[in-house]
Amino acid sequence: MTSPATGADATETLPDYAPIPRSALGPALNDQGYYVGRVERNLYWVTDGVYQAAFLTTDDGVVLFDAPPTIGGNLRRAVDEIAAANGVTNRVTHLVYSHHHDDHSGAASLFDGDVVRVGHEETRRLLLRDNNPARPAPEVTFADRYTLEVGGERVELAWHGPNHSPDNIYIHFPDHDTLMFIDVVNAGWVPIYNLNLSEDVPGYMAAPAIALDYPWTHFICGHLGRLATREDVAVHQQYIADIEASSREALSTVNPVPYYMHYGENFWAGVKAHLDIVTERAAAPIIAKYTGVLAAADIEIFTRTTTFAIMQSLRLDSGPSGPVHP
Numbered sequence: 001m002t003s004p005a006t007g008a009d010a011t012e013t014l015p016d017y018a019p020i021p022r023s024a025l026g027p028a029l030n031d032q033g034y035y036v037g038r039v040e041r042n043l044y045w046v047t048d049g050v051y052q053a054a055f056l057t058t059d060d061g062v063v064l065f066d067a068p069p070t071i072g073g074n075l076r077r078a079v080d081e082i083a084a085a086n087g088v089t090n091r092v093t094h095l096v097y098s099h100h101h102d103d104h105s106g107a108a109s110l111f112d113g114d115v116v117r118v119g120h121e122e123t124r125r126l127l128l129r130d131n132n133p134a135r136p137a138p139e140v141t142f143a144d145r146y147t148l149e150v151g152g153e154r155v156e157l158a159w160h161g162p163n164h165s166p167d168n169i170y171i172h173f174p175d176h177d178t179l180m181f182i183d184v185v186n187a188g189w190v191p192i193y194n195l196n197l198s199e200d201v202p203g204y205m206a207a208p209a210i211a212l213d214y215p216w217t218h219f220i221c222g223h224l225g226r227l228a229t230r231e232d233v234a235v236h237q238q239y240i241a242d243i244e245a246s247s248r249e250a251l252s253t254v255n256p257v258p259y260y261m262h263y264g265e266n267f268w269a270g271v272k273a274h275l276d277i278v279t280e281r282a283a284a285p286i287i288a289k290y291t292g293v294l295a296a297a298d299i300e301i302f303t304r305t306t307t308f309a310i311m312q313s314l315r316l317d318s319g320p321s322g323p324v325h326p
């Protein structure tokens with residue numbers, strides 16, 4: 001009997017991957033494990049290399065956008081450092097949730113007291129459902145649009161339908177030439193499993209075009225160590241468009257009949273064999289094309305599961321799922 005390897009020898013059989021291109025990485029972290037940088041004027045971003053948050057300093061208080069638990073107490077340190085340097089208050093008066101997921105909001109309760117929490121009405125519903133004291137539900141909510149004005153600064157929040165999550169919003173800083181939109185595009189990297197663990201596949205696929213419709217130069221995408229550019233969003237769009245085209249091609253060219261014949265009354269074995277070959281055929285050229293272009297494209301399971309999700313959405317959302325019986 002062997003048991004799954006844990007501890008020291010657990011890593012001995014792990015595969016190697018291509019080196020991460022320098023262009024996919026961001027600035028070095030400080031001794032406390034974070035980097036804080038100016039996006040434009042009084043808008044700043046904070047990263048621990050994997051997660052990103054942002055904040056605005058104003059004469060009337062600091063507005064924080066997301067509170068990832070991995071950055072946690074370093075959000076406070078970053079705000080204190082910048083507020084002191086700018087000679088403004090370090091008091092966080094507002095917290096805006098991009099969406100309800102804990103990995104972007106689990107440090108929210110570090111900022112309590114008088115803070116006004118703002119989010120989409122679905123974010124409120126989901127946070128009340130999840131009932132986690134680390135993530136208090138927003139008191140100020142909106143359905144489609146909300147203009148947040150603090151200390152003479154303006155931030156435009158908008159919901160354009162479900163994508164990564166049902167409540168994921170676009171946070172536009174019109175006077176800072178910046179858009180913050182989380183968990184759809186990873187600057188310079190492929191999405192992880194299943195289109196970055198997204199719930200609405202057509203919504204996820206359509207979201208980058210909505211993001212590009214806004215005027216901006218800087219893009220805060222929520223993950224990894226650097227800000228994104230319009231070019232990063234365009235490369236991501238092409239990656240997804242290539243997967244869609246490749247999935248259509250594989251769906252229309254792989255004949256399912258031999259797989260179902262082979263497995264007879266084990267229908268699910270036939271389904272598996274058919275969908276696995278379609279996924280493999282659709283994903284292989286994408287993995288080859290983007291290895292060396294997007295970091296971690298050679299972690300094949302990411303592109304395979306994203307391809308599977310898009311291929312299923314083509315069948316089930318777009319249709320047809322198959323020919324109609326005569």
Ligand SMILES: [Zn+2]
Nearest residue numbers: 101164165183
């Ligand atoms: Zn998320």
